[in-house]
Amino acid sequence: MSAEVVIEAQHLARHFGDLVAVRDVSLSVRRGEIFGVLGPNGAGKSTTIRMLCGILDPTSGGARVVGFDVRQQPEEVKRRIGYVTQRFSLYEDLTVRENMEFFAGIYGVPRRERRARIEGRLERAGLMPRQKQLAANLSGGWQRRLALACSTIHEPPLLFLDEPTAGVDPVSRREFWDQIHRISSEGTTVLVTTHYMDEAERCHRLAFIFKGEVLDVGSPSEIVARRALRIAELHVPAESRRAAELLRERSEVDEVAPFGAVLRVATLGGGDPVALCREVLAGAGIALERAEEARPTVEDAFVSMVRSEGAS
Amino acid sequence: MNRFLAIALKELRQLRRDRLTLAMMAMLPVVQLLLFGYAINSDVRHVPTVVWDQDHSAASREIVQTLEATGFYDIEGRVFGYPEIERGMRSGRARVALVVPPGYEASLAAQRPSTLQLVVDGTDPQIVASALNTVSSLVALRSAAIADARLGSAPPIRLEPTIWYNPDQRTAVFIVPGLIGVILTMTMVMLTAMAIVRERERGTLEALIVSPVRSIELMLGKILPYVAIGYVQVTLILGVGRVVFDVPFVGSVGLLYLLTFLFIAANLALGLVFSTLARTQQQAMQMSFFFLLPNILLSGFAFPFEGMPEAAQWLAQALPLTHFLRIVRGVALKGSTLSDLMPELYWLGGILCVFVGLASLRFRKKLG
Numbered sequence A: 001m002s003a004e005v006v007i008e009a010q011h012l013a014r015h016f017g018d019l020v021a022v023r024d025v026s027l028s029v030r031r032g033e034i035f036g037v038l039g040p041n042g043a044g045k046s047t048t049i050r051m052l053c054g055i056l057d058p059t060s061g062g063a064r065v066v067g068f069d070v071r072q073q074p075e076e077v078k079r080r081i082g083y084v085t086q087r088f089s090l091y092e093d094l095t096v097r098e099n100m101e102f103f104a105g106i107y108g109v110p111r112r113e114r115r116a117r118i119e120g121r122l123e124r125a126g127l128m129p130r131q132k133q134l135a136a137n138l139s140g141g142w143q144r145r146l147a148l149a150c151s152t153i154h155e156p157p158l159l160f161l162d163e164p165t166a167g168v169d170p171v172s173r174r175e176f177w178d179q180i181h182r183i184s185s186e187g188t189t190v191l192v193t194t195h196y197m198d199e200a201e202r203c204h205r206l207a208f209i210f211k212g213e214v215l216d217v218g219s220p221s222e223i224v225a226r227r228a229l230r231i232a233e234l235h236v237p238a239e240s241r242r243a244a245e246l247l248r249e250r251s252e253v254d255e256v257a258p259f260g261a262v263l264r265v266a267t268l269g270g271g272d273p274v275a276l277c278r279e280v281l282a283g284a285g286i287a288l289e290r291a292e293e294a295r296p297t298v299e300d301a302f303v304s305m306v307r308s309e310g311a312s
Numbered sequence B: 001m002n003r004f005l006a007i008a009l010k011e012l013r014q015l016r017r018d019r020l021t022l023a024m025m026a027m028l029p030v031v032q033l034l035l036f037g038y039a040i041n042s043d044v045r046h047v048p049t050v051v052w053d054q055d056h057s058a059a060s061r062e063i064v065q066t067l068e069a070t071g072f073y074d075i076e077g078r079v080f081g082y083p084e085i086e087r088g089m090r091s092g093r094a095r096v097a098l099v100v101p102p103g104y105e106a107s108l109a110a111q112r113p114s115t116l117q118l119v120v121d122g123t124d125p126q127i128v129a130s131a132l133n134t135v136s137s138l139v140a141l142r143s144a145a146i147a148d149a150r151l152g153s154a155p156p157i158r159l160e161p162t163i164w165y166n167p168d169q170r171t172a173v174f175i176v177p178g179l180i181g182v183i184l185t186m187t188m189v190m191l192t193a194m195a196i197v198r199e200r201e202r203g204t205l206e207a208l209i210v211s212p213v214r215s216i217e218l219m220l221g222k223i224l225p226y227v228a229i230g231y232v233q234v235t236l237i238l239g240v241g242r243v244v245f246d247v248p249f250v251g252s253v254g255l256l257y258l259l260t261f262l263f264i265a266a267n268l269a270l271g272l273v274f275s276t277l278a279r280t281q282q283q284a285m286q287m288s289f290f291f292l293l294p295n296i297l298l299s300g301f302a303f304p305f306e307g308m309p310e311a312a313q314w315l316a317q318a319l320p321l322t323h324f325l326r327i328v329r330g331v332a333l334k335g336s337t338l339s340d341l342m343p344e345l346y347w348l349g350g351i352l353c354v355f356v357g358l359a360s361l362r363f364r365k366k367l368g
Ligand SMILES: Nc1ncnc2c1ncn2[C@@H]1O[C@H](COP(=O)(O)OP(=O)(O)OP(=O)(O)O)[C@@H](O)[C@H]1O
Pocket: A016, A019, A020, A021, A022, A039, A040, A041, A042, A043, A044, A045, A046, A047, A048, A086, B368
């Protein structure tokens, strides 16, 4: 294993009774990366993270995280990671500062450094004016920032973030991601799960997990390129429902989704999507005001992948 | 060490904000103490009594008066016949009836034996026992006096009962020290079990077990604040018991506090075991109450240990409360010393080891 690999998971699987939460996940995350994990609800993202943190034993398979085996030496792993859980997991009946003090204490931040470290984190997260507020009274966005500040108090080389921005407004999400990039630029490796595609595009590399299996791994552009999708955006003034139905009947068409007045048509097979749409609509006598080709996004790739897997 | 203190400090800070729990922990001992001390009083007195006097003589009036003078019997009235006695018992107007036969005085005068009848409502065995007890000693005394007068000499055997340690036989003296054990069992087990299950419910346990905190640090940090609370409760009960119920404390307070540590620790460890089994705080609370019940029934708190069948006695030996009751009653009421209490010490120590062992076996820093 190269020193540059921080997470090396091999055929991780976890069953809960009859339920297979994670079937077969192999991943390799390099130092300094922001590694995104995408997948629909129940795909097994959180379960995978818990196994990588050493708090849930895999049913089979194994992983080395920050150089230690998660089964054999979970405590060594725990010392060197930070983990922001999917559910807000701070003490709502403690103040912002008390929460920070608690995490500094249990992560063994030396007493001499503690004060300066906590103040630095509060400052950076913009939580200084709120340090005496109970965590319960913070808004969702601030709670997330506090969780991030607490879980990095011991300056871990690896950080797990499980849907850190779920339910947070777009401005706060931007600010949160600025923080993630800042942490990453300081040398911390970050593994983050998300359902937001704009966030996925801000990762260095992505893994798609579906039904407990990895469908694809790569940079956002690689993943999009591998799907070989071509997209047409159509402005159909009337009968857009009938237009969508007709387009869906074509085998090349992977997905048709209305976005306000625009129909977004994803096609597979590499043919010109605009020409295809013009032909279909002209044949049915539906007026087409404007049509242009658009760049496929991670979301297009994600939806297409999940659909084809779901159908097979 | 630092990590363990961080957890204890956090627990204290949370407790400080949880006014309701704090108030409950202080109120519970006091309210229970007053309830048990005043209301649940097994010194039976003022039992409603009716008299069917078929003799109407000076001797029959005298026996009724002596009866009433004990304070045990309240003479509610006179009745005439068994049907009336039965109605009185069914309606609860009478629990005891004294029947004086016709010719009672004449028999006494003629130096013939005479029979008084005492009819007792047997639904409450405690009343039966007390009623029979009072009346037979009364009658024995009267008989002896009559015999003495006839023979003109003292009876050959005289029994002089001497009661040590609780000479007035007050229930409060017996109950209050025992209550320390019951309240500690109730609060210590429940509080620790809930303190951990609460973290599981709120999702904070995941953040705890993903930290490098060791299980032992987590367990100790969690229970340390509750040890302190336990001692506050002990002090509160002893103090209120002293002031309100005049319960004596003849032994060494230091010894009691020392031995109490084993008892508190055993209960806290059991609370930890429960916390690994319960999914919700409600379940944790139910388990604690379920555990409390045999403690109250079998430990000797409510019923005499010696009166239980052997199997129940064996079961009771496994309950920490059984041994703590002997310790606290011994030290507080009889002035027992450490060497007197060695067997209880061994038992408590053994139980503590088993609970701690169970807790550390079950308490894993893992999910699922
Ligand atoms: N402790 C558990 N016991 C039983 N089933 C579980 C447990 N944890 C997770 N599961 C199940 O395993 C599956 C995967 O769950 P997981 O939380 O890993 O999904 P996820 O990808 O994180 O989903 P989401 O996006 O909703 O967070 C789900 O069906 C879930 O119900």
